[in-house]
Amino acid sequence: KLRYVCVKTVSVTDDVDISKSKTTVKIEPNEVLEALGAPTTDEGGITRIECSVVSSGKTGFVTLKSNQGTVYLEIIHPFNEYCVQMDKTLEETFKSLTKASNDLMSKQKELAKHKEGPLVEARTELAKLRPKVTSVMTSLDTLKKKAHAEKANFKKKEQAEKTAHIAARERKEAEALTAPAAEKVAAVEACAKSLEEAAAPLVKVEKDAVSACEKPCSVKEAVDKTLAALTEAVSQ
Incomplete structure (x- = not known):
């Protein structure tokens, strides 16, 4: 499930x-x-x-x-499941530190009424612990922000990969659709080149020297044949 x-x-x-x-x-x-x-x-x-x-x-x-x-x-994917457990651990740790900080403050207030004796020393020792707790809480908060940023980066990369796969699939589908048209274009280009080569003898002849052209009829037949092939290729 x-x-x-x-x-x-x-x-x-x-x-x-x-x-x-x-x-x-x-x-x-x-x-x-x-x-x-x-x-x-x-x-x-x-x-x-x-x-x-x-x-x-x-x-x-x-x-x-x-x-x-x-x-x-x-x-829940393996990565998401890991993130859930990580977030849960971070949240529970933060709550524990917050409780510890509040308990320290409460004890300090409770001991504030004592002006001498061992309890004064205890209050001093408790005061030394507060900066340590605050430092750990700050480090934990930084870790939470960093984890949040890295999760966002991972999702961006994941989305980019999905987009790349979709683009590749769409490109493949487009190529399948355009392949027949590309084949026709190639056939037309080949016929056009053949037509140009077949007509070359006539194109190169000067106007007054048409009669001197060797085998003008055979050239015309070749041109007509190639033109017919070109017309057929275009109409397909």
């Missing part, structure tokens, strides 16, 4: 027809869904599919692509 990943928040409904359906659950980016049927596109240009949400088991109909071109679900 095909599996999809949500790339934009979308509703799961109880009917394929949006106008008649009710929302049963909303799914967020990185949620994985499994197809239960083939996609269908209505008269309005909206493509929907029946599927189940892997995490909850809930089933229903989801919009794959709107009539405005907005994509909500993408087929």
Whole structure:
């Protein structure tokens, strides 16, 4: 079965027809869904599919692509699946760091009332940890941005390859369609060259010396024969 990943928040409904359906659950980016049927596109240009949400088991109909071109679900390929896991790990790590930072701030505030003793030292040590947490969060944010940029680059390259394949196929189809015409053009060009060669003896003769031309009738016959072949080649 095909599996999809949500790339934009979308509703799961109880009917394929949006106008008649009710929302049963909303799914967020990185949620994985499994197809239960083939996609269908209505008269309005909206493509929907029946599927189940892997995490909850809930089933229903989801919009794959709107009539405005907005994509909500993408087929999970090995690269996409890797990206989903990577994004999930990055998000979970970021949440853990945010919680750690908030806990440090909370503890520092809690210890601020103590003016002396071991707790003052503890507060000082906690203060030293905050810049480290902030540094790691900054590095993680940079990593997320870099990963996002590289994913976009990969998709551009993937699309370029698809476009190249389409162009190659269309070029091959065009060549198949134009091949007969190209053959006719080649035949016409060959006949035209033969006509030019056959008529050469007459073309080169001066006006007053036509009578002196050797075998003028045979030359004319050759020209007429070649002209007939040329006419036939053009009419085919």
